[in-house]
Amino acid sequence: MNRKTPVKRTRAKQRRLSADDRRSEFVTKATELFAEEGFGGGTRALARRLGVTQPLLYRYFPSKDDLIKEVYRKVYLEPLEIGREKLLSDRSRPLRVRLQEFYEGYTDAIFNRKWLRIYLYSGLKGLDINRWYVGMVKDKILTRIVRECRHDAGLATQSRPSAAELELAWVFHGGIFYYGVRKYIYEAPVLEDKAQMISDALDLFLAGFERMAESATDRRGAPIKVVG
Amino acid sequence: MNRKTPVKRTRAKQRRLSADDRRSEFVTKATELFAEEGFGGGTRALARRLGVTQPLLYRYFPSKDDLIKEVYRKVYLEPLEIGREKLLSDRSRPLRVRLQEFYEGYTDAIFNRKWLRIYLYSGLKGLDINRWYVGMVKDKILTRIVRECRHDAGLATQSRPSAAELELAWVFHGGIFYYGVRKYIYEAPVLEDKAQMISDALDLFLAGFERMAESATDRRGAPIKVVG
DNA sequence: ATATCTGGTGATCGCTCGATAAACTGAGCC
DNA sequence: GGCTCAGTTTATCGAGCGATCACCAGATAT
Missing domain, CATH: 1.10.10.60 (Homeodomain-like)
Incomplete structure (x- = not known):
């Protein structure tokens, strides 16, 4: 060869x-x-x-x-081929640990100048592969996270997460993603310890989700309040 | 002919x-x-x-x-010329309300295809104006938010927020920003009610920040735990 | 050694780009 | 009217682009 x-x-x-x-x-x-x-x-x-x-x-x-x-093929498939997201559903370990581990690995894979720039350039071209990737993040990662969070909070694990719950997970995910953009695209100074950034973001997310779950339980209704 | x-x-x-x-x-x-x-x-x-x-x-x-x-000049200055960020410091109103109002206004200004795409394209070029803008967001918006949150949680309003606190605010801010990217760049389906997305994100952020403030008070030390 | 296969080159085509110079045209002023 | 000045067009340049074709040369098989 x-x-x-x-x-x-x-x-x-x-x-x-x-x-x-x-x-x-x-x-x-x-x-x-x-x-x-x-x-x-x-x-x-x-x-x-x-x-x-x-x-x-x-x-x-x-x-x-x-x-x-x-x-495209190479860049978009690179961070996914490991199948890391399955770790998220391993309920033998604490949710907090699973999330921390997953995001440390995921960001190790995509947080570099090359990947992020190709991703953004191709995103701006509006190609199908980008929409495919975003849908994949939703289905394979965020849906899983919401399901595990609901399970962890003692809520019924309904088959599909509500749109509001998914949006919450997106905001969390996007917040972490944006750390990479700030560091490798904007080249702005960031908190150097990526693991701690993830840990802190998780504190926010889990605390918020928990509290939401509580208030939802109080009202015995929809897991997330609807606007009104 | x-x-x-x-x-x-x-x-x-x-x-x-x-x-x-x-x-x-x-x-x-x-x-x-x-x-x-x-x-x-x-x-x-x-x-x-x-x-x-x-x-x-x-x-x-x-x-x-x-x-x-x-x-550049037009696009970068457009969302800032109103001076909306001063509203954040108006302590006669609840912090939650100020944040909600600020982010609704800010996202009204920048969440459109034109602004976001120009912003990303110019960010990819790595020009000084982009770094200037990011620094401005940090100084004018996030620093203010952290200060108000600390005040609200009964913590000492130290002159400058810690790097970890700022990072937290960045993750929150970035999460909201990424909503716009998903909607107007990726053209992916998002939760249509932007105000509710902001409200939910704020729930996360404030709950998380509060909890962190509590644990920091318990340990009477640094406001954010250091990695260990 | 010679034939052959194939990775690699030189020259070039048609097109689009940013930019320049000179000619044209229309509205206001005397 | 005719003059002038500013806004606009016509024509064109040189450079760079993606792409094509005929040809060259190093490795391998006979």
Whole structure:
């Protein structure tokens, strides 16, 4: 598979790579380029990063758009392929611990300049894959969190969380996400200890959710009060 | 090719505007264009939106970059020029009410496709004005909120909030902000009642902050526990 | 060694971009 | 009327873009 470097090292530049290697190199470097420049980044600049000429790109991708799609695939699937979210439902451990662990791992995966910038750029393009990802966060993560919180608070675990409960989870999730944006996109100073930020955010969320559950129990009605 | 009548046909009505009007029309339409296309949007597309020709732009702006700077100025200053944040410190009214009112007004100002997209695009460019804005949010809004919360919880109003307290306020603020991003950038379904979303988020934040204040009082030490 | 396969290059096309210079046009003033 | 000045257009430049094609050269098989 991997071409071994010939011992003789004829010239400064060894040029020929196997097709698979070259292709994935294109995707990797393209991710870096587009993260910095946006998807307007040029194919010539990309080729320069690889030390090859620009037309070579078209040996591996029919068009720039196809390359971009590969970048999407890689970036969007990267933080999910571990299947970390299942940890959230492991009721043998305290909810607080599960949430802390999940968010530490999740943010380890997505809190870096490259991922966040590609995510925001593609979000601004309004592509389907972005909506797919947001729906996935809702279904796989937030719905699970709300269910576990309700269980933890001794409430009936209804099949589907109410819209208001989900919104609450979104605000919590978004608050954590925004920490990454502030740090890696805005490059603003943030509290350096990410784990503590998550811990504090969880304190807020769990305290608030608990209190809400109590007041909902008092009124023996809807779990979250409706506007009025 | 001979489609046009050689006769003097009043060449597509040439609307003459005053310099000031035309200039501000450029900025307005440029904001709309750049919100949709990003700052890569072309000067020709912009001119088409005004019903004029492209070189006219350069009578009013030395370069496209200067036009972009004007767009920044307009967009970044728009939601701030009211000076709404002073309401937060008006202690004659309950804190809860002040926060609710402030965030309803603030989000009314910034939660729209145009503002949010320009904000994110310019944030991705990493310009100074974006850092300035983030610093302003911190100094003018979040610092104030923390101070009022501490006062409300009966804690000493120290001159400067701790980094951890500020971070907490950021998570809260970011959670609300992300509601706008989900709705207007991702165009994902959200809880329609924005006021209730804010109300629920405030419940979380205030309950969490209160509880933290209590535990901090118990330990008579730092207002927020340090990691350990 | 020679043929062949394939990763890689050089030259170039058509198009769009930001920007410039010069010509045109319409409204107010004498 | 005719003059003038400011707003607008026509024509065009040079650079950069994505994409295509003919060709080259290093590795492998015969």
